[in-house]
Amino acid sequence: MTTLFTLAPAASPVASSTGSIRAVMLGCGTVGSGVLLRLPRAIRLEALLVKDRTRARPTRAPVFTDIDDILSLRPELVIEALPGGEEAERALERAVAAGCHIVSANKDVCARRPDLEARTRQAGRTFAYAAAVGGGVPVLEAIAQLKAQGRQLIRARAVVNGTSNFVLDRLAAGQSLETAVTAAQEAGFAEADPGADLDGHDAACKLALMARTAWGVDLDPRAIPAQSLRDLDPVAPARAVENGCRIRQVASLRREGGTVTAEVRLETLSLDDPLSRTKDEANCVVLHAETGLPVVLSGKGAGKGPTAASMLGDIARLLAETC
Ligand SMILES: NC(=O)c1ccc[n+]([C@@H]2O[C@H](COP(=O)([O-])OP(=O)(O)OC[C@H]3O[C@@H](n4cnc5c(N)ncnc54)[C@H](OP(=O)(O)O)[C@@H]3O)[C@@H](O)[C@H]2O)c1
Structure with a gap:
């Protein structure tokens, strides 16, 4: 070594x-x-x-x-x-x-x-x-608290990337990806290189930190499968809205026995899903423990x-x- x-x-x-x-x-x-x-x-x-x-x-x-x-x-x-x-x-x-x-x-x-x-x-x-x-949403604190209470986390679903919310809503309004990304940069959401947000690397890093906090396992964020917003059919967000839904970049984590799986996918969500209600820098995380009701956390996921x-x-x- x-x-x-x-x-x-x-x-x-x-x-x-x-x-x-x-x-x-x-x-x-x-x-x-x-x-x-x-x-x-x-x-x-x-x-x-x-x-x-x-x-x-x-x-x-x-x-x-x-x-x-x-x-x-x-x-x-x-x-x-x-x-x-x-x-x-x-x-x-x-x-x-x-x-x-x-x-x-x-x-x-x-x-x-x-x-x-x-x-x-x-x-x-x-x-x-x-x-x-x-x-500002206390995601890791909540996971640590569940653990301290002896309530083992088994599953988490999360929208944890504000740039993807911003861009997906502008695509739904008919803007091109390029225009939407430029607007996200001008609004201070996206960085000069928006790749980590659009390609899911940012969300994958957050999943890795959640898994480490929950279970002490080290996931390589670069190995977490992630669907890029660049590969999305540009008309899909508008079509989802026409059908009473919204597309969001959803980061998921699951533990079954000794196996932990993680992925970042673009999902079409119904509006009664709390993850669908994330706008701009809003984040929402739903934590499922072995016992008790799911814990839903939401609030501002970025900003000074x-x-x-x-x-x-x-x-x-x-x-x-x-x-
Ligand atoms: N912004 C958010 O809402 C947010 C939310 C959660 C986590 N984070 C994380 O927080 C960290 C900081 O984000 P930020 O938005 O505050 O970034 P930022 O506004 O771009 O500020 C970066 C700071 O780092 C300095 N810096 C950059 N490269 C440097 C280098 N090579 N050597 C020394 N200093 C260097 C910059 O110096 P100058 O001032 O001289 O340019 C600047 O002060 C990032 O890791 C980000 O992922 C940000």
Whole structure:
């Protein structure tokens, strides 16, 4: 087995005994700036990592552009809100190797790299990512709560991607895919590269994190079958509406015995299905446990306020545990 990182205990930060935690923040865009607005006093923000140092920031903390420079401050906590991809993956690898607590919103890296969470927990640190699934909808918290109550999750259905809602409704109104995607970008829903949303990778990452929280299994999000919105018959959304239905990108998870299955599909839903009522950034998740009624969660799955609130919840739990 290859050892990717070695934790050096002498250089590792320790849990705070001063009633506060020294933190750095990686990324100060939509989500990071929302977190900054309401950061508790007990979090002493020592620095920010961004791409463009010249831009004004809502803090006087020093600004860095190199992950190793910022980690040389030996923070106890890394609050991570970088875009998914290799840069963020490398940054989280470095932060984990440095022995930091991690609070992240990054579904892509958290889903693809379960080893980062495992290493952090082995080192006795927190690795939390409530904001990565559902934005402001407490999906992972609800799954963890069911588990704590001894109610084993057996099935989940979810609409967890706002861009796909937005685009599907505009296709239903007769727009082309290209026009609908451009409108989603202009409205701040879709990223410059909307591929992860349209092709189901974003939803697949969220399924992987739900499965890990529920059952401790690590699904590779890239191996989860996903139907792309680009392959949908362009007239299908309008036809569904004519028939009193709505098409949604539905992410499903199921456990039968020792087998876990996951998939992302474009489904035609009747309007009495709660998943059909998701508009724009709204998310809806239905959790079925072995016993009891299904748990239905809905709310804003993205955006500065809801997503930041979810990260702040993780930070509050960390403070409660360590200070
Ligand atoms: N937006 C949402 O509603 C939402 C919801 C749930 C989860 N998330 C997740 O939260 C994370 C952040 O999303 P966001 O919407 O806040 O992104 P964003 O607005 O694009 O902000 C990204 C931040 O990261 C910085 N950054 C980008 N590349 C960098 C690099 N190579 N080195 C250093 N800094 C870099 C940017 O610096 P500059 O400021 O200099 O450009 C910016 O501050 C993503 O993983 C996303 O999937 C977002």
